[in-house]
Amino acid sequence: DAKTTQPPSMDCAEGRAANLPCNHSTISGNEYVYWYRQIHSQGPQYIIHGLKNNETNEMASLIITEDRKSSTLILPHATLRDTAVYYCIVRVEAAGNKLTFGGGTRVLVKP
Amino acid sequence: DAGVTQSPTHLIKTRGQHVTLRCSPISGHKSVSWYQQVLGQGPQFIFQYYEKEERGRGNFPDRFSARQFPNYSSELNVNALLLGDSALYLCASSLVPGARGTEAFFGQGTRLTVV
Numbered sequence: 001d002a003k004t005t006q007p008p009s010m011d012c013a014e015g016r017a018a019n020l021p022c023n024h025s026t027i028s029g030n031e032y033v034y035w036y037r038q039i040h041s042q043g044p045q046y047i048i049h050g051l052k053n054n055e056t057n058e059m060a061s062l063i064i065t066e067d068r069k070s071s072t073l074i075l076p077h078a079t080l081r082d083t084a085v086y087y088c089i090v091r092v093e094a095a096g097n098k099l100t101f102g103g104g105t106r107v108l109v110k111p
Numbered sequence: 112d113a114g115v116t117q118s119p120t121h122l123i124k125t126r127g128q129h130v131t132l133r134c135s136p137i138s139g140h141k142s143v144s145w146y147q148q149v150l151g152q153g154p155q156f157i158f159q160y161y162e163k164e165e166r167g168r169g170n171f172p173d174r175f176s177a178r179q180f181p182n183y184s185s186e187l188n189v190n191a192l193l194l195g196d197s198a199l200y201l202c203a204s205s206l207v208p209g210a211r212g213t214e215a216f217f218g219q220g221t222r223l224t225v226v
Contacts, residue, residue: 034214043115043201043217044154087153097144097205097215098167101153 004088009106012082018075020105022088025069030092033064034099035073037084044087044101047073078109113138115204115218123224124192132187132221136204142166143185144215145177146201154201160185161207189223197225 005023012018024033034049048055048062050071055062061074075082087104116135124130136143142161146154159167160179174190183204189196199222203215 041199043203043219044215046214046216049214085153097142097203098156098159099144099146099154099203099215100156101146104153 004090004102006086006088006102006105008103009108011108011110012075012078014080014109014111015077018078018082018107018109020073020075020086020088020107021070022073023070024088024090027068027090028092031090032093033062033068033071034089034091035060035062036087036089036099036101037082038087038104039081039084047086078107080109080111083107083109115202115216117200117202117218117221119221120219121222121224123226126192126194126225128192129188129190130192130223132189132200132202132223134185134187134202134204134218136183136185136202137216140204140206140216141183142205142207143179143183144203144205145185145187146203147171148199148201148220150198157187192225194225197223199223 032049032051035047036044038044048060050062064071085104085106087101089099118133144159145157148154156169157171158177163179177187179185199220201220202218205215
């Protein structure tokens with residue numbers, strides 16, 4: 001799996017959009033970008049994934065650059081319950097539930 | 112529908128003892144993976160099982176072993192416990208590896224403390 005680089009932490013104001021960057025410059029053509037988050041003392045939660053097109057679901061939007069070397073997870077209206085560690089992971093789809101987690105970004109949403 | 116369930120939720124063991132952790136995947140999911148998460152770090156992959164066969168193994172000593180049962184539930188066993196085995200142990204389930212939509216769903220974990 002390709003290595004990812006994320007900022008260790010970031011703050012966000014409640015109600016504002018949170019933009020979480022991820023660099024994955026060595027990503028291969030068949031690797032997807034996945035995002036998970038882990039709220040304190042809970043198991044990681046799947047958020048979204050994509051290959052090359054931008055994706056949106058009820059939780060977030062995923063913007064992948066044209067060269068696929070970086071991506072941004074957007075939480076459109078952050079709430080206090082979005083405070084968590086966010087992990088960006090790249091992997092082939094065939095890997096299934098085998099994931100390589102890095103350090104993630106610790107996001108603190110402030111009132 | 113029930114999500115991934117793990118038992119027990121908390122456990123305290125003494126160095127040198129053996130421990131068995133259990134995981135029931137989401138109904139219909141046939142693949143299970145185990146992770147160890149030490150405080151302050153991201154989860155580290157231990158094992159992946161599909162159709163009762165080991166499909167992947169992380170960099171963990173032979174003291175760690177696992178198996179998957181015909182109903183797709185799984186056990187993680189750790190022998191000769193060390194203080195460094197204290198961690199949150201997570202189980203994840205997914206559909207068939209390689210199929211589309213194989214995002215992993217995690218349980219709440221078992222908090223193991225070795226004293």
